[in-house]
Amino acid sequence: MRDHVIETRDLVKVYQMGDTEVRALAGVSLVIGQGELVAIMGASGSGKSTLMNILGCLDRPTSGTYLLDGVDVSGLDRNARADVRNSKIGFVFQSFNLLARTSTLENVELPLLYSESTLQQRERHERARAAIARVGLDGREGHYPSQLSGGQQQRVAIARSLINDPAIILADEPTGNLDSVTSEEIMALFQELNDNGKTIILITHEHDIAQHAKRIVHVKDGRILSDERHEQVRVRGTR
Amino acid sequence: MNSSTLRLWNITKVGLKAISRNKMRSSLTMLGIVIGVACVIAMVAVGSGASKAIQANINALGSNFIMIFPGASTTGGARIFTGQSTLTADDASALKVECPAVRYVSAGVRTGGQIVAAELNWGTQIMGSDVEWPLIREWNLSQGEFFTEAEVKAGAKAVVLGQTVVDNLFPNGEAVGQIVRIKNVPFRVIGVLEQKGGNQMGQDQDDTAVVPYTTAMKRLMGTPRIGIIYVSAVAPDRVSEAMEQIDGVLRQRQRIPPGGDANFMMRSQEEIASSASQMSKTLSTLLGSVAAISLLVGGIGIMNIMLVSVTERTREIGVRMAIGAKGRHVLLQFLFEAIALSIAGGLIGVLLGAGVSKLIAKFAGWPVDVSMGSVLLAFGFSAAIGIFFGFYPARKASMLDPIDALRYE
Numbered sequence: 081m082r083d084h085v086i087e088t089r090d091l092v093k094v095y096q097m098g099d100t101e102v103r104a105l106a107g108v109s110l111v112i113g114q115g116e117l118v119a120i121m122g123a124s125g126s127g128k129s130t131l132m133n134i135l136g137c138l139d140r141p142t143s144g145t146y147l148l149d150g151v152d153v154s155g156l157d158r159n160a161r162a163d164v165r166n167s168k169i170g171f172v173f174q175s176f177n178l179l180a181r182t183s184t185l186e187n188v189e190l191p192l193l194y195s196e197s198t199l200q201q202r203e204r205h206e207r208a209r210a211a212i213a214r215v216g217l218d219g220r221e222g223h224y225p226s227q228l229s230g231g232q233q234q235r236v237a238i239a240r241s242l243i244n245d246p247a248i249i250l251a252d253e254p255t256g257n258l259d260s261v262t263s264e265e266i267m268a269l270f271q272e273l274n275d276n277g278k279t280i281i282l283i284t285h286e287h288d289i290a291q292h293a294k295r296i297v298h299v300k301d302g303r304i305l306s307d308e309r310h311e312q313v314r315v316r317g318t319r
Numbered sequence: 320m321n322s323s324t325l326r327l328w329n330i331t332k333v334g335l336k337a338i339s340r341n342k343m344r345s346s347l348t349m350l351g352i353v354i355g356v357a358c359v360i361a362m363v364a365v366g367s368g369a370s371k372a373i374q375a376n377i378n379a380l381g382s383n384f385i386m387i388f389p390g391a392s393t394t395g396g397a398r399i400f401t402g403q404s405t406l407t408a409d410d411a412s413a414l415k416v417e418c419p420a421v422r423y424v425s426a427g428v429r430t431g432g433q434i435v436a437a438e439l440n441w442g443t444q445i446m447g448s449d450v451e452w453p454l455i456r457e458w459n460l461s462q463g464e465f466f467t468e469a470e471v472k473a474g475a476k477a478v479v480l481g482q483t484v485v486d487n488l489f490p491n492g493e494a495v496g497q498i499v500r501i502k503n504v505p506f507r508v509i510g511v512l513e514q515k516g517g518n519q520m521g522q523d524q525d526d527t528a529v530v531p532y533t534t535a536m537k538r539l540m541g542t543p544r545i546g547i548i549y550v551s552a553v554a555p556d557r558v559s560e561a562m563e564q565i566d567g568v569l570r571q572r573q574r575i576p577p578g579g580d581a582n583f584m585m586r587s588q589e590e591i592a593s594s595a596s597q598m599s600k601t602l603s604t605l606l607g608s609v610a611a612i613s614l615l616v617g618g619i620g621i622m623n624i625m626l627v628s629v630t631e632r633t634r635e636i637g638v639r640m641a642i643g644a645k646g647r648h649v650l651l652q653f654l655f656e657a658i659a660l661s662i663a664g665g666l667i668g669v670l671l672g673a674g675v676s677k678l679i680a681k682f683a684g685w686p687v688d689v690s691m692g693s694v695l696l697a698f699g700f701s702a703a704i705g706i707f708f709g710f711y712p713a714r715k716a717s718m719l720d721p722i723d724a725l726r727y728e
C-alpha cells in the first residue's frame with residue numbers, strides 16, 4: 081500500500097440548473113493517507129455530500145483530478161467506476177440502505193454478487209459470516225432488517241462495506257438516524273476498524289461525533305475552510 | 320462455473336426471488352399471459368378441429384365426386400343465381416350416355432318439409448334423387464331397398480329415410496312398410512339409410528329423407544327443372560377429364576359457344592375441399608389473432624407491473640449500483656424477472672388452454688385439436704413477450720443514476 085489513499089487536486093463540481101450555475105465544489109485539494117480516520121464537517125449545502133459522491137466514484141468532478149490508491153479515477157466511465165466502487169470503496173449511509181426482506185447474510189454478501197471474484201457460495205457465506213462477526217452481530221445472520229434495531233442495521237451496512245476489503249470506507253452521516261448511545265457504539269466500531277488499519281472518511285454535523293476522528297476537515301461553500309489533526313477522543317468500550 | 324456464468328446465475332436468482340417475494344402481484348401479472356396463451360391454444364384447437372372435421376366431411380363425399388349447379392355465372396368467381404334453373408333431367412341422362420369418364424349420374428332437387436307419421440311429425444331436409452345417388456354418395460341402406468328406375472319413371476310415392484328421421488318418427492325402429500305424409504302426400508317407407516355417424520360439423524347427415532326426384536318435382540315442389548346433378552367419375556384420376564367432357568356436353572345442349580359464359584357450374588370434391596380449407600384457414604387466422612391480441616394485452620400488463628416495480632425499487636437499484644452493480648447487471652435482473660413471469664404464465668396457460676379445449680370438446684361437442692405446433696408457438700411467443708415488454712422497464716432501471724436512485728424517496 082502506498083501512503084496516500086486519496087489525493088485530489090482542485091476538484092470542482094458545477095451543477096447547471098437552467099440559467100444558474102451551482103458551484104457545489106469550488107476547488108478542493110485533499111490528501112488522505114493510509115489508516116486515517118477523517119471527519120468532514122460543514123453547514124448544510126456546503127458541498128460535503130457532493131465531495132463524498134466524487135470520492136466514492138458515484139459521480140465525476142467537472143474538473144480537477146482524483147487519485148484513488150494511486151490511480152486516476154476522475155475520468156472513468158460508468159462501468160469502470162462501478163468496478164472501483166465494488167472493489168475499493170465501502171459505503172455506509174445515513175438511512176442504512178439495506179435491502180428489505182433480505183437476510184443479514186444476503187445483505188452483507190451483496191457486493192460479492194457484482195465482483196470479479198469467483199467465490200463459490202460456501203466461501204461467500206464464510207466471508208460474510210466473518211464480516212458479520214467483526215461488527216458484533218454473530219447469530220443475527222438470518223434476521224431481516226425489519227427485525228433489527230437501527231444500530232444493528234447500521235452494523236449490517238458496515239459489515240457489507242467491509243466484505244470486499246476496500247481501500248476506504250465512506251460514511252455519509254452514519255449516525256444521523258441514531259440516538260446518542262447507539263451513535264457512540266457505531267463510532268466505537270469505526271475506531272476499532274481504524275485501529276486495525278482501515279481508512280475511514282465520515283461526514284457529520286455533530287461535533288461530538290467528529291471528536292472521535294483523528295482529523296477534522298471543515299468545508300464551506302465548496303472549499304476547505306480548515307483541516308486539522310487532533311487528539312482523538314476514544315469511545316469507552318460500550319459494546 | 321466461471322465467474323461470469325456464476326454471476327449470471329446469481330443475478331437470475333435475484334430476479335426469481337423478487338417474484339416469490341411478491342406472490343400476489345406476480346400471479347396477477349402472470350394471469351394476463353396465462354389467459355392469453357390459454358386463448359391461443361384453445362382458439363387454435365377449435366379452429367383446426369373444425370377444419371379437420373370439414374375436411375373429413377368433404378373427403379367422405381368420395382374423391383370421384385362432382386356436383387353441377389345450374390344458373391351459374393363466372394363473374395368474379397362468384398356464383399350468381401339467375402332465378403330460373405337451367406338444368407333438366409335430360410341433361411343428366413345425356414351426361415351418362417355421352418361422357419365416357421363419368422360412371423354414375425343422378426339428377427337431384429332439394430327442399431325441406433314436415434314428415435308426418437301416425438301421431439309424430441318431424442321436419443327434415445328432403446332430397447329428390449335418381450337411382451344412382453347412393454352409389455355416388457357411397458351410402459348403403461341398413462334396411463329395405465332404394466327405389467328402382469321404374470319407380471323413378473313412374474314418380475312413385477316411395478321414401479328412404481335417414482336414421483335420425485326414423486328415430487324421431489318410429490321410436491320402435493319399425494319403419495319399412497309404414498306410410499308417412501309429406502306435404503299431405505302419402506309416401507311408403509321402402510328403406511332406411513345407414514347411419515353416417517360422427518356428425519362432426521354439428522350438422523346431422525342422417526337427418527334426411529330421399530324420394531325419387533320426379534316425385535319431388537311434381538308432387539312436392541311443382542318445378543320442371545332440377546336443382547343439381549351429382550356425378551361420379553370412373554376413377555379419382557379421371558375427375559378433370561370427366562369435368563371437361565361434362566362441360567362440352569352441357570355447352571352443346573345449352574347452345575353456349577366455347578369460351579362463352581356457362582349457365583352452369585361444376586365443383587369437384589377437390590375444389591370443394593380447397594375452398595373449405597381456405598375458409599377454415601381464414602377462421603383459424605381470425606381466432607388466432609383475437610387470441611394473440613389478448614396475449615399482447617398480457618404482455619402490456621407485464622410491462623406495466625415491471626415499470627411500477629422499477630419505480631418502487633429505485634432505492635434498491637441505487638444501493639446495488641453504489642456497491643458495484645453495473646447497468647447490465649440491473650438490466651438482466653429485471654429482464655429475468657419479466658421473462659420468468661411470462662414463461663411461468665406461458666406454462667400455466669398451455670395447461671389451462673389444453674384443459675379448456677378438452678372441456679369444449681366434451682361439453683359443447685365441438686371437434687378440437689390441440690396441436691404441438693400451437694403449444695410451442697404460444698410458449699415461444701410468451702417468452703418473446705417477456706423479453707420484449709420486459710426490456711423497456713429493465714433498461715429504464717439500468718439507466719438510473721446511482722446518486723439520484725439513492726436519494727429517491
Ligand SMILES: Nc1ncnc2c1ncn2[C@@H]1O[C@H](COP(=O)(O)OP(=O)(O)OP(=O)(O)O)[C@@H](O)[C@H]1O
Nearest residue numbers: 095097102104122123124125126127128129130131
Ligand atoms: N444534483 C444536483 N443538482 C443541482 N444542485 C445540486 C445537486 N446536488 C447538490 N446540489 C447543490 O450543491 C450544493 C452542495 O450540496 P451537498 O448535497 O453537497 O451539500 P451537503 O453539504 O451535503 O449538505 P447537507 O449537510 O444538507 O447534506 C447545494 O447548494 C445543492 O443545492
Ligand SMILES: [Mg+2]
Nearest residue numbers: 128129130252
Ligand atoms: Mg449531504
